Amino acid sequence: MNLEPIITIRGLVNRFGTTAVHDGLDLDVFRGEVLGVVGASGSGKSVLLRTIVGLQVPNAGHISVLGTDVLTADPEHLRTVQNRWGVMFQGGALFSSLTVRENVAAPMRERLGVDARTRNALADLRIAMVGLPVSAGDKSPSELSGGMRKRAGLARALSLDPEILFLDEPTAGLDPIGATEFDELIKALQQALGLTVFLVTHDLDTLHATCDRIAVLAERKVMVTGTMAEMRLVDQPWIHAYFNGPRAHAAQPMSVAT
Numbered sequence: 001m002n003l004e005p006i007i008t009i010r011g012l013v014n015r016f017g018t019t020a021v022h023d024g025l026d027l028d029v030f031r032g033e034v035l036g037v038v039g040a041s042g043s044g045k046s047v048l049l050r051t052i053v054g055l056q057v058p059n060a061g062h063i064s065v066l067g068t069d070v071l072t073a074d075p076e077h078l079r080t081v082q083n084r085w086g087v088m089f090q091g092g093a094l095f096s097s098l099t100v101r102e103n104v105a106a107p108m109r110e111r112l113g114v115d116a117r118t119r120n121a122l123a124d125l126r127i128a129m130v131g132l133p134v135s136a137g138d139k140s141p142s143e144l145s146g147g148m149r150k151r152a153g154l155a156r157a158l159s160l161d162p163e164i165l166f167l168d169e170p171t172a173g174l175d176p177i178g179a180t181e182f183d184e185l186i187k188a189l190q191q192a193l194g195l196t197v198f199l200v201t202h203d204l205d206t207l208h209a210t211c212d213r214i215a216v217l218a219e220r221k222v223m224v225t226g227t228m229a230e231m232r233l234v235d236q237p238w239i240h241a242y243f244n245g246p247r248a249h250a251a252q253p254m255s256v257a258t
């Protein structure tokens, strides 16, 4: 991994009413890494993701993605940058009135004007890449299991062949086997496609299986960043409890745990 920052956040402030969720938050995400973002419930992980992708306008701060200041870029330039990332929200956030293939192809139609034949072929490729049978393309999201819907959501996030993938709680709601398979899929795709992944999660197994680096949100900032091994040594109550508690030990690979 080289250390070229692909996302740079400085002095980010997000307030809702009088409550500050972020106050002077700084973070770098480097090209080619999988960064896991963790923190207590309500610490502002999803708000951070939403702010980077432009769904939440912050009160202050700077966010640069792929060299563009996304808070001040003109709309046309911003769209070209937005075409270089994909987002998978919790639950997949698929359009229920469209088939899976249409969902996956929708960004190609809306953002790039790709013709129907090409986008259907490219959508089928994305559907296969996430391990769904091509027949899933004809189904509506409601006909899929929760795990398949997640995969369809991932296929849609990959629609435009992005450089950066944003994942919000990708394994939430999956059974342990499904979650493990999904972790493996994320890692395999990240390596095959050279993706940079910004991954919000509570799932310690996902952190172990997929992440190069962790960023911990606490006290309205990114309190610490580092590897899993470094996290276990941090002397802060929440971080210590999270990375050294019984669930953390259970999630460690056997070679580390014994």
Ligand SMILES: Nc1ncnc2c1ncn2[C@@H]1O[C@H](COP(=O)(O)OP(=O)(O)OP(=O)(O)O)[C@@H](O)[C@H]1O
Pocket (backbone or CB within 6 Å): 016, 021, 039, 040, 041, 042, 043, 044, 045, 046, 047, 048
């Ligand atoms: N649109 C909004 N209006 C008001 N408050 C909001 C809004 N969005 C988020 N918040 C508040 O901001 C705080 C951070 O929310 P966020 O969803 O980012 O937390 P999180 O760290 O992702 O939590 P969880 O792990 O439970 O998903 C919470 O207190 C939430 O209630």
